Amino acid sequence: MAEEKMTTNQGYPISDDNSSLTVGNRGPTLLQDFQFIEKIAHFDRERIPERVVHAKGAGAFGYFLVYKSMAKYTKAQFLQDPSAKTPVFVRFSTVAGSRGSADTVRDVRGFATKFYTKEGNYDLVGNDIPVFFIRDAMKFPDLVHSVKAEPHNNIPSSSTGHNNFWDFISLTPEATHMLTWVFSDRGTPASYRKMEGFGVNTYKWVSNEGKTTLIKYHWKPKLGVKNFDREKATRIAGEDPDYLTRDLWEAIERGEYVEYEFFVQMMDMSEEQNQSFDPLDPTKTWPEDKFPLMPVGKMVLDRNPENFFTEVEQAAFCPANLVPGIEFSDDKLLQGRTFSYVDTQRYRLGANFHELPTNRPLSPTANNQRDGAMQSQVFQGPVNFGPSSRGGPVTTPVEGTPYSPHIQGNLVREKIKKTDDFSQAGERYRSMSKTEIKHLVENLVADLSHVTDPAIQKRAIENLAKADEGLGRAVVAGFGLEK
Ligand code: HEM
Known part of the structure; x- marks a missing residue:
């Protein structure tokens, strides 16, 4: 292999990367030492804001295969052909702790999947627990403030065991169901490879004929579910704070690829109002005897990232990254999420975060959005507007019967009617x-x-x-x- 020659970022050859340019060998250092200034200035900017939640995570690449065509329920193209592999990227995460926190503390775990489909990126941004603490996105900042370190003393750094969390939670009765999950041993999974995933929120599948079905997503690990008890999780948090990250990385390095089966629960739209609970309420599960799990496909994770920062730290998921044939339900938590993720990514990663390697769709994209910080695309031609008589991307109708539900009601700030918190x-x-x-x-x-x-x-x-x-x-x- 040819030896790589060290240079500055502008290509100037570097003869000594360990000594600054000084007057005499004891200093002072010169302002003209552009080599030193470039190295230090870049180092000074190495950190980007960590995610406001889910800051610590581990990622892997792989593929998804559908077992049989789902055309009856959805026109989503990646759910049609059992012979077509769809590439995926998955990021697992803890929620409350900062980027350097321990993996095995009691917490919810994130299970976010990006499907690189031929129709663009589809993100299924889920957790390892099927329900959530709250049912209105308006409460999310309060939930997160309450679980994170208290503002006056910055304690505790990743634990729910403090006044603020329990104060908020005890005044939030809809969180009681979630507590029965987080405080079971589900709150301390033994491996990302042995953890279930859930979409939590309700989505809609829409077929080519316009038939709409309410959907809940489930991932089941091939290796079964395994959790630690409190003593073991606490011990490992001290002995190997990166336990879950290491476990995933090492298994894939050994060639032990990680597999999950993908299921959906379906509810006909006509059944939505007939349940004793509100099916769009994310603090509720749908009873499996009434809404059985239907196997849809499987996902295999078989490749570790080459570079953690570029591919995992800069990964950006959003429940609003949809493909035709998959729609949001009216679930107020989900509706709020659709705004929050891309908004925070514009702040955390910048205006052109969608062009970063993990985030870029494999299918072609085109529009008249231009420029912004760190733009790396070289757009061709004079047209950056529409309508234009001189070219530019053209709009195309989505195939099939359009999804256009009729919605009406008074503008209110109110809780849903069917609450039943317990x-x-x-x-x-x-x-x-x-x-x-x-x-x-x-x-x-x-x-x-x-x-x-x-x-x-x-x-x-x-x-x-x-x-x-x-x-x-x-x-x-x-x-x-x-x-
Ligand atoms: C209103 C409720 C919620 C809001 C406003 C919200 C907001 C956020 C934000 C701002 C991030 C950081 C994203 C980034 O910086 O790239 C995030 C990450 C994440 N959220 Fe939520 N979240 C909510 C509820 C949920 C729920 C219910 C789930 C699971 C179903 C979930 C799963 C995740 C996951 C997995 C990540 C990490 C994504 C990654 O790996 O990069 N969140 N959330």
Whole structure:
């Protein structure tokens, strides 16, 4: 292999990269040392803002295969042909901790998939838990402020065990179902390879004929689900803070490719209003006996990134990256998400973040958006506007019956009608094994014991008791607070 010659970024040959240019060998350093200035100035700019949530993550590339055509339900082209592989990039993440935080702390995990389809990028930005803490995007900044470090002392750096989290959560009863997941051992997965993924929000599939179906997404790991208990997760957080990142990287390096099966639950639009719960409420799951999981395809992750910063740190997902045949539901949490991701990426990565290697669609793109910081495309010709009589990209109608739902109502700022914050939390608790219940209770007690305000503890326990009296009693007993 030919030896690479070291140069400045402008191509000037570097004869010594370890000594600055000085007057005499003891200094001072000269302002004209452009080689030194370039090196230090670039170093000074190496960090970009970390993601406001999901800051620590690990990524891998691979492919997706659909088992059989989904044409009956969606015109999405990547869900039609079982012989066509769709390239994917997946980023797994923790949510609350900063970029340097430990992988195995109790938290939700992100499971974000970018499908590089022939119709553009489709992003399925999911988590490892099927429900969420809140149901209106308006509350998201408060949720995140409450879980992150407290503003006066910057403690704790990645843990829910503090006053602010439990204060907010105990005043947010719709989070009770989510607590039964996060504080079970699901909150401490043993491997990204052994973790489920869920779209959480409800989406719509639209067929060529205009038939629309409500959809919930599920990923199931081929290796099965495996979690740590609290003691093991805590120990590993100290011994190997990058445990989950390392586990994924090393498995792929060994050639042990990572596989997940892809399922959907479907609900006919006519059934939406007939449920005892609101199917668009992201704090709810759809009962699997009524809405069975239908296998759709499989995903294999078989390639590690070459460069973490370029390919993973700069990756940008957004639930609004759709392809024809997949639409949003009216779910208010999802609607808010569609704005938030691209907005934060314009700030975190800049106006042209979509041109970065992991984010660039493999299919051609064209429009009259131009310029901006770090533009790397060399646009051809004089036309950068439309309509134009002298060329430029032309618009094309989406194939099939157009998706154009009729929507009407008064403008309001209101909660949804069917709230029921506790039933599914109680059902989940009662479906758990003895060991699962023991761990849930111990994990809750361990976390709540960091709360210094007894009124907050009491309120949190009251919500748990509303889900199931036995759960409330068990947590009280765990505290040694029985009357
Ligand atoms: C209103 C609710 C939510 C808002 C406003 C929101 C906002 C955000 C923002 C701003 C980021 C950082 C993105 C970036 O800097 O590139 C992010 C990341 C992420 N969010 Fe959400 N989020 C919400 C709810 C959810 C839910 C319900 C899920 C799961 C279903 C989810 C999954 C993720 C994932 C996986 C990432 C990391 C993406 C990556 O790996 O780069 N979020 N979210």
